[in-house]
Amino acid sequence: MLDVAICKGLVINTKRQTKRITNIGIKAGEIVCVTGDDLTASVVIDAQGLIVSPGFIDVHGHVDGYLYSGELSACQGITTSIGGNCGLSPLDFDDFFNCQERDGFYINQGELVGHSFSLRQAAGIANPYRRALPCEFEKMKYMARAALDAGACGISFGLDYSPGASYDEITALASICADFDRVMPIHTRLFTQNDLYSLFEVLSIAKRTGVKLLFSHFVYQYGSGIMGDALEIIEKAIHDGLDIKIDSGMYMDWLTFIGTATFDEQTINDNEIRFSDMIAASGPYKGQRLNLELYRLMRKNYPNDSVICCVPNDASQIYAALKPDYAMPSTDIGQYLPGEGHPQIAGSFPKYIKEMVQERHDLTLEAAIYKATLLPAQTFHLAKKGQIEVGMDADLTIFNLSTIKDTAVFPDQGFPDNKPEGIEYVLVNGVPVVVQGAFTGKKPGRVLRA
Template identity: 35%
Template sequence: MYDLKIINGTVLDFETNKGKNCSIGIKDGVITCIGDCPQSAKQELDAEGKTVSPGFIDIHMHEEVFDTSKANSSYDISNSMLLMGVTTCVAGNCGNNRQSLDDFIGFIEKYGAPVNYLSFIGHNFLRNSVGSTDRYKKSSPSQIEKMQKTVIDSVNKGAVGISFGLEYSPGVDMEEILTLCNAVEKKNLLLSAHYRKDAKYAIDSINELIDVAKLSGFPMEISHLGSCSAYGQMTEALNTIEKNINAGVDISADCYPYDAFSTFIGSAVFDDGCFQLWNKSYDSILLTEEPYRGVRCNEELFYRVRKEYPNMLVVAFVMNEEEVVEAIKSPFVMVASDGLFRDGQGHPRAAGSFPRVLGRFVRDNNYLSLIDAVKKMTIMPATRLGLSNKGSIKEGYDADIVIFDPKTIKDTATYENPKDKPLGIDYVIVNGRIAVENNNIINGTIGKYIRSKL
């Protein structure tokens, strides 16, 4: 007897690039049958007229800060991830962990999680932990040596690799980057990096990350390519990456489907000269938290908030949407959210990215086929992360599954209400158990921490 059986759905088959109407039998968290699946089941889901997809994998998001006194009520962003069909997330991006890896793993293993989690160990997190707090200066040799030890320990605990946030720490040089990478003998871990500078500096920044991959011997995931290059440089950026891929460099990229980025207003991103770089004015910045929630900046307000509320998340409407589309259509670019909330506020990408691609990009505008879009959310990140039992619907694979209506799936999160739930997602199944039913979370503790096996 199956624990769960899905009938009448259109199951996406990446080997044939087609959907097929069949059943799926699930037992002990694993897909055990695809086809007629004659056995009975403890629970049966009728997916007639719906698409049955592997669970989405978000290779780039930003985890919550856990409050160990509140158990699973501490989850915030991962609930939004789950509601938009994400079953596995990668934390610790852009060089930033929001708590130590020990605390992160320990909390998930004690309380469970809405989604499965992997994590990078972040360079800027390491810098802060060893006292290298001046973002405009290089770390000292002794500080780098301490960071190397933490990197080794983190990799031994299953970190997927090292992430860098070069725009947030402009003082970091290539020597510091490579010395940290060289701490790890294995060359099959993954690097990810938030570029050093965007817009007219985008190509130089991308070339720097390509050089890191070449010199370190590690594969490189270039983070949120849209916010790096969607200012008139996207075609050249994609050509630069493709040329190096064809030359044998192991690089790929991800992108979220919005023309605005979000980060902390006190960060180096907003140092003097940023508005001239983007050819935008102060009113391109939307404040997301009280006492200025929903307010657009002027010059006076921008500098006041930057000084008095440096940790406020803001949204910057500075990118070109047609270049974001160009990035997401590229064969080596995955869909990711770059989702980040603080006190429940932030950018709608954290609650809408994946349904937005399937609705706006696929159904409404035909930028991508359905199956190509889903591949960018499933098998591509699974392969990149070495998740050999995730990302496809196959017998023997983990039963992480999303059932959605391709005719109605849609993001509803807005910049005013960034956590509004998407429409058109009937079920999300995590590790063989139903986590979301009819757009509502019914079990938010099924997820696990995954120790990387790259």
């Protein structure tokens, strides 16, 4: 007897990028048959008229075991999230993985070890502008190795947040990452909004070490009108033999903590950002636009609150970043409580399908799904994910292509955590966490030790 049968859905084959109507049988968290025959099971899901996709894999998130972020991820069809991005992560990986397994979680989680905040601070570098001393260098290398040994899936960097990180410091950690054959996601170092040099810095490190690169939230880095140039640089580097992917989201306006180096007064001036273009996204001033006075007050008293930076809106940059065959959609979801944050936390993947497949025809449905499932699975060596085949993990997202829609908005306009429409069922390891659009609260997620 099967645990779950999904019947008569339009099933996407991500490997061949084809689709056909068929039935799927699930037992003990695995796909055990894909067949035209009728199936009986304890739970039967009628998927007639719906798309059946492998569960979406979000390669750039900050879920990091936070329940509400896990719920918002599941409700937009994400069954696996890679956390620990932008240089911010747990450090004791045995402890992190054990706690997640003990308490359970809604979705699967892979986890990176972060350099810019986590490794640097643990090595004793409290000041992000400071160069590392030789002994601190050694500490970081030791801790990075320990994390990778314990199953971290790579080393992440948020170079904007640690201006003091030298080329040699990044290179040393990149070599370790390459030794382990893991991924190095990088939020690049931007001195100005048109800083293409930041790409060359990282490419040169990859050339020396052979590390696999993943450029993070690409549209937030290069969406200021230089996307074409940035992609051209990436394509040339791929052509020259480097292993490079990028991830990118569906919004232009980005968000980070007000206390970071990214929001230094000098940096703000260099980038010609106006205070009125900044909106508090959490804390007591949530939803308010900043002025110099409020900016200084938040920097001083609320450094860990988030602020959204509104940039000139040119949506063509969003779509351009996600079209190449080495690009994957991502959320950049943070660790938010209800009502706070940025619409990326709830709307990203439905918005991607709705706009790029349904409205604009930038991508075929099959290609869009491939980029959200099999491509990230291959990038992070998740051999049992990203495909609907016998023997694969039963992570599945079932949605209505004609009604799929994001409803989350920026915090000055309403609720950034409004859940999307059209995501009807989400199964994680064979267990439904979303049923007829409603979140079930079940916790079948596993930790994915690399």
